[in-house]
Amino acid sequence: MAISSYDFVAIGGGSAGFNAARVAVSLGLKTAVIDGARDLGGLCILRGCMPSKTLLYMADVLHLAQKAKTFGLKIPSARADMKAIHARKKKIIAEFADYRVKALEAGRFDLIRAHAEFVDAHTLALSNGNRVRAKHILIGTGSxxxxxxxxxxxxxxxxxxxxxxxxxFIPKSVIVLGGGIVACELAQFLNRIGTRVTLVQRSANILRDHSPGASTVVQKAFVDEGVELFAGTQLQQVRHDRHGFGVEFIHDGKIVRRRAAHLFNALGRDANTAPLKLAAAGVDTRPNGQIITNRWQQSTAPHIYAAGDCSGPAEIVHIAIQQGELAARHAAKVKGIKPVDYSLLLNVVFTDPQLATIGRLEDDLDASGTPYLTASYPFNDHGKSILMDANYGYVKVIAEPKRGRILGAEIVGKDAGELIHAFSGPLAMKATVFDLLRAPWYHPTLAEIVTYPLEEIAEKIEAR
Incomplete structure (x- = not known):
């Protein structure tokens, strides 16, 4: 049994682990990445962000082609060729994965292809029979x-x-259990390629982590497109036979039954930490398996860090990268580092209409007793969105009431995931609505819609 020693070890070669290792090496730490997955690349590249957004964009193109008559165009037929769609997705994802694999195998740090579990706080037993000892360990095993x-x-x-x-292939019918981001994005994809979709959500609204106003807009779009949607349900029973799946649930006080050829379980994800035997290292977790961390990403064992989906609080790639890099710098005792600033949290849901938020939102501000002003403006009253037939949604700005410093923003509508970045720099720089209004906004663009709530807040402040 061979035993190797390192200054820093990352368990998992996804966004958190890879970027932590990259930073650790640059700071002079002898580093290794341990990853026993069949395919290298991490969840985002292989089974998350990149394949899903590839498919969603293709479904958007199909949807536009199918509504060509709205734009005065004659497109006799537009339908999904799933063999071709699948091939294109595989090609694109292979390119992303190949780039990551080359980076992992470049030799800047050791890559150990094995699964790991803790023997004690500094020792990992590997599935290949060897052991690794490390001064510092980052857990980035995802969900x-x-x-x-x-x-x-x-x-x-x-x-x-x-x-x-x-x-x-195009499934004939699918029941989707869940109303979170993954459930909603893929339910709409399935519906647009020609599948009969029934979505069953337990909470009162889909996308329950977002505001009721925003989720209601997306919900209406789904129903308008033909998704059969039940929210506020109590799931009672799931059955399967040779004819397909049956789901029974309570909705509006009545028992409802639905059948479909396939069942998609999108009821959430748990941290992928159980195989690590964290108790042997003194690492505490929440009931869902997420590792409890402090602002430096340290677990209850201070030399063991966690980042990404396995620690939270937001399962978002750029957050995982920030957390992993922070952990590596903290382990290397870099001076002057700062924790991840969650007041700048950016979130995008790639449904159509998209839903995007940044910064501190109304629920958070209400809970903390922080005063604020808001203003919003609808897409169906904006020139560029009207000519695009993109009438769902609104843009909302949230600002401090005295000077107008921007606290957050919420956009639900066409290309909201792109538009929300109009607030990224200003939020980081603590800019005010007046600062943004000094900038030029070209007409006619989707982006200029954000100026209307900015102007309304500015007028409220000036009136005071």
């Missing part, structure tokens, strides 16, 4: 699909996002 205690769910061959993202 896995959750299977909540819905009667019958664990006993049926449901799909996860992995299977949906790997489809090479």
């Amino acid at each position: 896995k699909v959750s299977v909540p205690p819905v009667p019958g769910l664990a006993d049926v061959p449901f799909w996860t996002s992995d299977e949906v993202l790997d489809l090479d």
Whole structure:
């Protein structure tokens, strides 16, 4: 049994682990990445952000082609060729994955292809029979699909996002369990390629982590496109037979039953930490398996860090990267570092209309008793969005009431994920609505819609 020693070890070669290792090496730490997955690259590249957004964009193009008559165009037929779509997705993802694999194998740090578990606070036993000792360890093992205690769910061959993202045919019908980001994005994708979709959500609104106003806009778009949507339900039973799947739930006080050829379990994800035997290292977790960390990403064992989906609080790639890099710098005792600033949290849902938020939002400000002003403006009253037939949604700006410093923004509408970045720099620089109004905004563009709530807040402040 061979034993290797390192200054810094990252368990998991995804966004958190890879970037932590990259920074650790640059700071002079002897570093290794341990990853036993069949394919290298991490969740985002292989089974998350990149394949899903590739498919979603293709579905957007299809949707526009199918509504060509709205724009005075004659396109006799537009339908999905899933074999071709699947091939294009595989080609694109292979290019991203190949780039990451080359970076992992470049030799700047050791890459150990094995699974790991803790023997003690500094020692890892590997699935290849060897052991690794490290002064500092970063856990970046991501997340896995959750299977909540819905009667019958664990006993049926449901799909996860992995299977949906790997489809090479158009399913006849699918029941989607869940109303979070993954559920909504892929439910709309399935509906647009020609699948009959029923979405069953337990909470009162889909996208429950966002405001009711924003989620209601997306919900209306789904229903308008033909998704059968039930929110505020209580799941009672899941069944499977040779004819397909049956789901029984309570909605508006009545028992409702639906059947479909396939079932997509999108009821959430749990941290992928159980195989690590964290108790042996003195690392505490939350009930969902997420590792409890402080502002430096340290766990309850101070030399062991965690970043990304396995620690939270936001399962977002750029947050995982920031957390991983911060952990490496803290382990290397870099002076003057600062924790991740979650007041700048940026979030995008790639439905159509898209939903995007940044900074501190109304619920958070209300809970802390922080005063604020808001103003919003609808897409269906804006020139560029009207000519694009992109009438769903609004842009909302949230600002401090005395000087107008921008606190946050919420956009639900066409290209919201792009438009929200109009606030990224200003928020980081603590800019005011007056600062943004001094900037030029070209007409006619989608981006200029943000000037209307900015002007309204400025007028409120000046009136005071």
